[in-house]
Amino acid sequence: MGEFAELRSWEELIPDALGLIFRNLSLQQILSVVPRVCKSWSRAVSGPYCWQEIDLEEWSRRVNPEQIERMLHLLVRRSSGYCRRLAISGLPNDSLFSFIADYAGSLQSLEVPRSEMSDAIVEQVAGSFSNITFLDISSCKNIGVRALKSFGMHCKSLATLRRTMHPLDVAGKVCQDDEALAIALTMPKLxxxxxxxxxxxTQGVLQILSHCQELEFLDIRGCWDVKLDERLVKEKNGKLRVLGPEIVDSYERSFWNECSDYSDSSEYSWDFMDDGDAYSEDMSDEQSVWDDDVDEQNLERLQVRFYGGGFNEAFAGFEWPLSP
Structure with a gap:
């Protein structure tokens, strides 16, 4: 053509663009390799551009609480309050949950299954999670009605709630209809x-059906005391799909194994309807995260799924935000 388009080097890309490129790397590579390439890349991974979405759930199930705390502090601080999704399993204490709340201004999805936070801390900091639309507090045994009420009162746009349990989690309890009532009275947009x-x-579930008129899907597998009349449920909400209670899953096959994730292939019991400078400053923090004795297989599993990547309906329609 006689003329060639102007060539630009990689280090001249804006941080937003670099963040989109780095989404294809593992977290270990982002933290340990990318910062050593050049100063502009180091600045990109040290700022919020790469941390719009932080998924540590698989990794956090295989490490000790000290590693969870160090990694969470490193990445959430880097997000600078611009994180949209945070997924981590097994928060070990109230202080770490409170720390998350300090950076939750933009958070829309919070997934903290198997965590040890208490009702008291949820009541204190729930106001910081006002933008949440997706909440997973499955197998969080130390919280109950008080926490659910607090989330419901402050998270007015909450559309999805996961509160599934392992049979061992509820051993010794008599009835949790009080949790159902808390959900019914404070989370009408579910x-x-x-x-x-x-x-x-049955009465607890009927309370939910009466107050949550927008409900489209209800999972009550293993809630053996619930007996719902199909005709009555259709009258209350014709668009509702119900899974359970009489569904045999991995809990029934093996009482001690983890339940398999829900998938589109599951059978519904009823079906009512046819995702000095910045270049050197953070190197010690990055390296220290990986200095612990974690096997390579686990490191490879530690991935960051960036915002906008098909996790769930809560993310549909959002675009990559402007640089903060």
Missing amino acids: RHLELAYLLLT
Whole structure:
């Protein structure tokens, strides 16, 4: 053509663009390799551009609480309050949950299954999670009615709630209809609700159906005391799909194994309807995260799924935000 388009080097790309490129790397590579390439890349991974979405759930199940705390502090601080999704399993204490709340201004999806935070800390900091639309507090045994009420009162746009339990989580409890009532009275905009293996009765579920008129999906697998009349449910909400209670899953096959994730292939019991400078400053923090004895297989599993990547309905329609 006689003329060639102007060539630009990689280090001249804006941080937003670099963040989109780095989404294809593992977290270990982002933290340990990318910062050593050049100063502009180091600045990109040290700022919020790469941390719009932080998924540590698989990794956090295989490490000790000290590693969880160090990694969470490193990445959430880097997000500078611009994180949209945070997924981590097994928060070990109240202080770490409070730390998350300090950076939750933009958070829309919070997934903290198997965590140890208490009702008291949720009541204190729930106001910081006002933008949440997706909440997973499955197998969080130290919280109950008080926490659910606090989330419901402050998270007015909450559309999806996961509160599934392992049968061992509810051993010794008698009835959890009080949790069902808390959900019914404070979360009227729910569209997707998972309560598998909670100790509910028919009356508790009917409270939810009466108050959550926008509900489209209800998972009550293993809630054996619930007996719903199909005709009555259709009258209350014709668009509702119900899964359970009489569904045989991995809990029934092996009482001690983890339940398999819900998938589109699952059978519904009823079906009512046819995702000095910045270049050197953070190197010690990055390296220290990986200095612990974690096997390579686990490191490879530690991935960051960036915002906008098909996790769930809560993310549909959002675009990559402008640089903060």
